[in-house]
Amino acid sequence: MGSAPPAFIGAEEVEKHLPRASLLLPALEAALGNFSSGPAGGVVQPLRTVLAVPGHGGYLGVMPAYSAADDALITKLVTFYEHLKDSPAPSHQATVLLFDPRNGSLKAVLDGSVITAKRTAAVSAIATKLLMPAFAEVLCILGAGVQAYSHYEILTELFTFKEVRIWNRSKEKAEKFASSVHGPVRVCSSAQEAVVGADVIVTVTMAAEPILSGAWVKPGAHINAIGASRPDWRELDDELMKNCFLFVDSKEAALTESGDVILSGAEIFAELGEVLKGTKPALPEKTTVFKSLGLAVEDAVAAKFVYDAWSAAN
Numbered sequence: 001m002g003s004a005p006p007a008f009i010g011a012e013e014v015e016k017h018l019p020r021a022s023l024l025l026p027a028l029e030a031a032l033g034n035f036s037s038g039p040a041g042g043v044v045q046p047l048r049t050v051l052a053v054p055g056h057g058g059y060l061g062v063m064p065a066y067s068a069a070d071d072a073l074i075t076k077l078v079t080f081y082e083h084l085k086d087s088p089a090p091s092h093q094a095t096v097l098l099f100d101p102r103n104g105s106l107k108a109v110l111d112g113s114v115i116t117a118k119r120t121a122a123v124s125a126i127a128t129k130l131l132m133p134a135f136a137e138v139l140c141i142l143g144a145g146v147q148a149y150s151h152y153e154i155l156t157e158l159f160t161f162k163e164v165r166i167w168n169r170s171k172e173k174a175e176k177f178a179s180s181v182h183g184p185v186r187v188c189s190s191a192q193e194a195v196v197g198a199d200v201i202v203t204v205t206m207a208a209e210p211i212l213s214g215a216w217v218k219p220g221a222h223i224n225a226i227g228a229s230r231p232d233w234r235e236l237d238d239e240l241m242k243n244c245f246l247f248v249d250s251k252e253a254a255l256t257e258s259g260d261v262i263l264s265g266a267e268i269f270a271e272l273g274e275v276l277k278g279t280k281p282a283l284p285e286k287t288t289v290f291k292s293l294g295l296a297v298e299d300a301v302a303a304k305f306v307y308d309a310w311s312a313a314n
């Protein structure tokens with residue numbers, strides 16, 4: 001007898017079983033600590049392979065991971081395309097394959113787009129909790145796409161801001177964002193207007209040139225830098241990169257994939273996992289940048305969470 005056919009868990013079902021990204025927080029904190037503990041942490045995760053699709057401005061990322069603590073073995077396949085102006089397809093699309101670690105059988109094929117949106121925002125929320133200044137009042141989001149929504153949701157769920165500001169390259173999209181989310185959001189006409197005086201800043205754009213200048217940033221602010229995941233792409237300028245304390249999800253990934261890190265020559269202070277383990281301090285009183293590239297182990301945690309909830313309900 002062969003093994004049972006894999007379950008197919010589409011975007012709606014993922015959403016149903018993972019209604020709030022904050023449900024992932026305890027498992028993600030543990031996984032980030034395990035990732036930064038080397039072999040003792042039980043996470044096996046090579047640097048992802050990113051394949052360019054010449055002539056189409058696209059990339060295919062292959063992201064395998066095993067987490068012993070989560071009993072999860074996955075690979076995520078994610079595509080991201082720079083310019084899809086005349087296409088209804090989203091810029092990022094992903095699928096997660098979940099295997100049984102005991103025998104390698106494929107247990108489920110899950111939509112990976114909702115997982116990517118939620119686990120990325122949840123990791124930024126972990127960084128924000130550790131690194132934002134005391135009494136943070138103003139949240140600023142640069143970008144108005146999928147990640148802008150997931151970051152808004154978790155950051156406003158976990159923290160109380162007096163003001164939320166958004167800027168996007170096309171103002172129309174920022175206005176749509178402001179009218180779709182549940183709380184008040186101020187639409188700004190320039191990135192500078194949105195950033196000046198902000199305590200927590202999130203960059204979630206497809207920019208390849210800096211959109212955030214260190215000259216605008218309030219000393220002591222915390223920045224979650226989510227975009228610019230190619231070695232020649234930037235979201236943050238050199239002034240910011242060189243005058244901040246730089247935290248990353250993975251040092252290896254940051255030094256291979258992040259244009260903001262590689263091209264600025266900025267020194268990495270710590271991995272987020274090291275802060276979670278207590279081997280490096282958080283420094284919330286300093287200007288801090290969390291450079292996120294996205295780890296497959298985060299997808300493993302999220303896929304396992306969804307699969308377990310789905311199995312319990314089916």
Ligand SMILES: NC(=O)C1=CN([C@@H]2O[C@H](COP(=O)(O)OP(=O)(O)OC[C@H]3O[C@@H](n4cnc5c(N)ncnc54)[C@H](O)[C@@H]3O)[C@@H](O)[C@H]2O)C=CC1
Nearest residue numbers: 091144145146147169204205206207226227228292293294
């Ligand atoms: N660190 C991580 O784990 C992850 C990072 N990402 C990255 O986060 C960023 C946002 O992703 P999504 O929200 O899914 O994308 P999206 O396509 O839904 O939104 C992108 C936003 O950037 C804006 N934009 C596009 N080109 C721009 C430019 N040249 N300058 C300024 N703004 C520009 C668009 O108007 C849009 O509002 C991307 O760079 C993506 O690769 C995405 C998933 C995971």
Ligand SMILES: O=C(O)C1=NCCCC1
Nearest residue numbers: 078080116229293294295
């Ligand atoms: O971790 C991910 O998933 C991604 N990271 C960078 C850009 C594409 C998706």
